[in-house]
Amino acid sequence: MLRGLCGFAWYGSNPPPPPSIIERLREASSKTLLDLILPSNVQVNPCPLPRLTSLAFLQRHHSRRPITEDSTAAATNAIRALIATHASTLRSLCVYGDLLSDSSALDVSAFQHLTELSIINPRTLPDLTAIFEQCTAIRAFTLCDKARYDGQEDVSYAHWSNDEFVGVLRAHPTAFPHLAAFKLMGAWFWADQMEAVAAFLRGRKGLRRLDLMNDKWTRWDGDGIIDDLCPVLEILHGLPRLEVFGFDMRGVQLTQDDMRCLEMCIPGSVTALAVTVFAESSKAQAEDWRRFITGLDSLRYLHILSVYGQERGDIEDVLSGSPLPFLELFGYNQDMHWACHENNSDAGTVELGERWPYSRVQFRTRDDLGCEDWEWLLRHHGEDNEDIFWIWGR
Template sequence: MTTSISPKAMPAELWYPIIEMLPSVDQKTCLSVSEMFHDIALTYVFSHVSISLGLWRPFEHIDDEEVFTDDEKADLIRRADASYEVLRHIMRTPDFARKVKRVSVRAFSCAGVEMQLAIRFLADALEAIPELRGFFWHGSSPRMPLEVFKVLANSSHTTLRELGMPQELPEGAISLLSPIHDLTSLTVLDQDADEPSLIRDVLEANANTLRALRLAGETWDQCLPMPSFASLAELDIVGIQGHEELGELFAHCTHLRALSLVFTYAEDVLIPVLRAQPKALPDLDSFKIWSVDYSGDDLAVLARFLQKKKRLRRMDVMVRVDARWLAADTALLITPILEIMPKLRELQVVGLSVRVASLQKEHIQDLEVYLPDNLTALLIWVNISSSSVPADEWIELFNSRRSLRYLHLVPDFYDALKLKAAVLNNPPPNLELFGYGAQIRPIGRDPTTGAVVVRPRWPYPKVYFRTADDYGNDDWEWLLRYHGNDEDEHFMDNADAIR
């Protein structure tokens, strides 16, 4: 016998933590269940609001004429209306404004389109939010304007804890951040940002509270010597160009738990540092590197560094190799990294590059032997000339990892793997999300029969801007972070604006 309990039988205070832990889609459902659930869910559904400026389009589809289809026009109007409605509600309803804690802007306006009215609405709304804790600007069209910087500095400097800025900043922007002193997370990815001394002043002012920092490689180099960060746990250096002094991070960021290094050019400044300090950063639980022209010897040095990190739970190693060496080698370049995985008992989230001239069955056997049994998320970039491995060999590999919930494959331009249909027809038993290039699809199960249900793929703006909120999982966002950017030529090849 089962006994149903009316929601009203429990005090509202008990429902708050329950609804807070629900997935965002279920929180939104609670808005229409009852008045009490509506009021509770409102706190969480709108604690983080997302504003769209313009319409996302693949770069190759953008031209001076900006001719839109009827569907694109309708989508543009819908997104603009939704954003304006939220901004108006914030300005007109103080109770609602108090619920908003974080604001994200997705900026993809069209070339030549005037966005000043939208910027004015945004600035006025930000000024009306009394407890803004996080602000994030994604995209560069339009650039994050000085008007927004001024509002954040004047109205939110005592409450702001997280600030994410885009890759292009207007002149004078950094100098406006001087009143902000208690940031826990900061992103500055503009390689040509204001005077390095100004950025260093911001870092110095927040050195005691910063836990997460994302900097452009050029900025990192120009801000040296870095302040001694008391609490820094996560560091991303993006766009490393080969002349940066990375040894400084071992001296000034000794308590790091997560490190991401994204290289732009072939010259590497990391391997000599790792060779000299293989025992550095003992507390790492997350490590990501995207680099080029690594040899097997280089990867052996990296492997020796990583195998000592017994807490390592997330590892993403993406290396490119010159085609001349690729054609001459029959082994997977990533083999030294694979071989240390059994020693990393906590490892659950893995990204790796499979690069070899001709993919053979023994390469899949290597993956079978070395990939962790308790893998929960896996990203594989593939660069091969040919493959003699049938799809069912891959499927057997994926399905043997019964804890795997997110699988993402990025094929080469010609898609020599042709695995998308095979995975969708026979996904791993607990898979929840499957990515293939720029296409990401949720995977469900029929509650009655248990049959696989392939849900509609994510719209491409969501794929392009993807955040932890989009994924509903911090590990999954971390795994695909910095992948599929503008320089990854084939990642967004088949993207369109609406779907």
């Protein structure tokens, strides 16, 4: 059992994997195991796995089980020991909560070969200064904080400061020189803080993937729906390799001017696009969506997420009546469809196939989507205690 595995994943925290799981994997697959995914509160015995290159600790799809503070501390210490044991071989590390926040337990300098780092829903940031200065091989960086506002976490707990994160960006403008993917979700980033994010990303010649979701609900107070996003939109044409882009728009009303701005700023070379719309109403017409979408003539995957669902009919009309020869996959909220071309008289227009089963959408994998770029674009959306469950949920 478990012999010769290249990867092992245990999704969900109830029932938990036994503490001896790592030892069993070492006994059966020590020469082959490369990838390991476990729940974020698992208690493990930190045995070495000499070929392990990818390690993730997740709390996905609202999976929860009652735990005591003592058991949480024991699990955290065990996980930190496991991470430290494999620091020199890891290329990819994803942690949930505050697993990296104890600098005394983890030596950042040991992660010199790390190329992908994801920090999900932390209450306290790790030593980002050390990470930005010493982890020079990082190509993909994710900071996702969706736990503050989902109504399930205790919001009286202190959380990390946006100023702290932005201060690190400003102090290290050339960090991660090989950066190819950047995902920032959650927290409330003000306009000047988004300018700092844009400044950090400006001119990144190798950046292929970018996903930004800013939970600044004060955009309901009269700011334009894309005002906070403008500093990032303005740098997109200076990112020559950008192909994968996700963003959100929040405000009272989506306007035709907003659509024109998107049309002008988002490069036509984008192959995968995810747009999240939080608006009470929309003045955007079908023609505005048509101009925007058809201008992205390299698009292979399009996903629209909308609270009120006002755009669906317009967008589906665009897909069925406009030439989008490369579109392969379309999503609207929790509905996803393969795009078909062969049955149309006009080979460029799109016909939507059958809707995916909801379980496939919710527990999607790279194999389901057929493209690593697309899985990355949707990663941490609709999971990890995301506060937009009314978009993704049933």
